[in-house]
Amino acid sequence: MTQPVRGRTPGPSIPTILLIGIFLMMLTAALRLGAGLLLPIAIAVLFTLLLDPAVRALHKLGLPTGVGAALVVFGTLGVLISGGVLLAGPAADWVETAPKTLLQVQTKVRRMLRPLQETARKVDQATQSTTQGGPPTVQIKAPGLLQRITGSTTSLIATILTVVFLTYFLLAMLPAFRKKLADLIGTRAGARNMEEVLTEIEVQMSRYMLLNTLTSAGVGLATWALLAGVGLPNSLLWGVAAFFLNFIPYAGALVTVALVGAAALVSFDNTTTVLLIVGGCVAINLLEGNLVTPHLMGKHLPLNPVAIFVSLLYWGWVWGPSGTLLAVPITVMLQVVFARIGKLRPLAVLLDS
Numbered sequence: 001m002t003q004p005v006r007g008r009t010p011g012p013s014i015p016t017i018l019l020i021g022i023f024l025m026m027l028t029a030a031l032r033l034g035a036g037l038l039l040p041i042a043i044a045v046l047f048t049l050l051l052d053p054a055v056r057a058l059h060k061l062g063l064p065t066g067v068g069a070a071l072v073v074f075g076t077l078g079v080l081i082s083g084g085v086l087l088a089g090p091a092a093d094w095v096e097t098a099p100k101t102l103l104q105v106q107t108k109v110r111r112m113l114r115p116l117q118e119t120a121r122k123v124d125q126a127t128q129s130t131t132q133g134g135p136p137t138v139q140i141k142a143p144g145l146l147q148r149i150t151g152s153t154t155s156l157i158a159t160i161l162t163v164v165f166l167t168y169f170l171l172a173m174l175p176a177f178r179k180k181l182a183d184l185i186g187t188r189a190g191a192r193n194m195e196e197v198l199t200e201i202e203v204q205m206s207r208y209m210l211l212n213t214l215t216s217a218g219v220g221l222a223t224w225a226l227l228a229g230v231g232l233p234n235s236l237l238w239g240v241a242a243f244f245l246n247f248i249p250y251a252g253a254l255v256t257v258a259l260v261g262a263a264a265l266v267s268f269d270n271t272t273t274v275l276l277i278v279g280g281c282v283a284i285n286l287l288e289g290n291l292v293t294p295h296l297m298g299k300h301l302p303l304n305p306v307a308i309f310v311s312l313l314y315w316g317w318v319w320g321p322s323g324t325l326l327a328v329p330i331t332v333m334l335q336v337v338f339a340r341i342g343k344l345r346p347l348a349v350l351l352d353s
Helices: 014-033 035-060 065-086 088-096 098-112 114-131 145-185 188-230 235-245 251-267 271-300 305-340 342-351
Strands: none
Touching: 014 035, 014 305, 035 065, 035 145, 035 188, 035 305, 065 145, 145 188, 188 235, 188 251, 188 271, 188 305, 235 251, 251 271, 271 305, 305 342
16 A cells, blocks of 8 residues: 655645636736726725835824825926926927828838839739629728827826826725724734735835936936937937836837837938837837846846746737836735745746746
8 A cells, every 4th residue: 555645735626726827817817807806906906005105204294194195296297297398399389280290201211112112012913803802891980080089198097097096095095994804804913914915015125215216317318318319300209208118127218119110211311320219119119128227126026037928928919008007016916925825835936937
């Protein structure tokens, strides 16, 4: 009769694994279907964790929590609006000339790709000759550009207002929520463990945002210096755009290179200068994305590069561009929580750097 191996914990059974898989699929479907409701809540929770240390600092100075929350939330909003107003002039000029700019870009790109266009024209003629006499096609007219812009702007304003006021209420009520959670837990050790988890999450969120802001500021300053050095108009605007777009992992760098490349094509007739600008932007983003950020994140955050990349893919697929912004903070929070739960500690080890 074989003896069981001592010291080895039996792994989960196949039914347990299947149940976990079904639960994860249902959770993913619920996250995607409920994005309109859950996404503003997730963003507000993230801002609450980031701004809570400032509110507590004001409370230590004698301000009530509600007043401190209002000062922090609406003061931050005011700073962002002031920065937007300062850049509104160059941005409005660029938007006003966007149709003409796009036409100029299209003309120059066609001139550069003329041999490929000729080949594509011949292929198109051959394709049309083989499809003549086929069944008639029905074309559905898409909504107009103005209608789409109006709808998107209305939805964006509603989401921003929801996030702002929900963040304020969460910050104002956070001490009461912590006390209620401690009362529900019942034991002093459990309440202390809960407080340690929340504190650790706040520390990691603040550290992540600080690192992300510093690296994005470096990208923005380097982009501005490069564009100002070659004489590209509105170089400060493009530097600020690079700063904000860098908060969107991977996709933000691509958008920055595309926008700066289009501006360079319009502003310069010299192909060498255009290639210098585009190559410089690509080099800046590659250096930041493959050397600076992985080193800083791996050194100061409890996540390894594989976990970060997989979380970006997952949350980007679930919630789109907003999901990529929230991917790392959500994964950091999960890692901190998993590390405090015995049965889930192996998952925290897998995520840890």
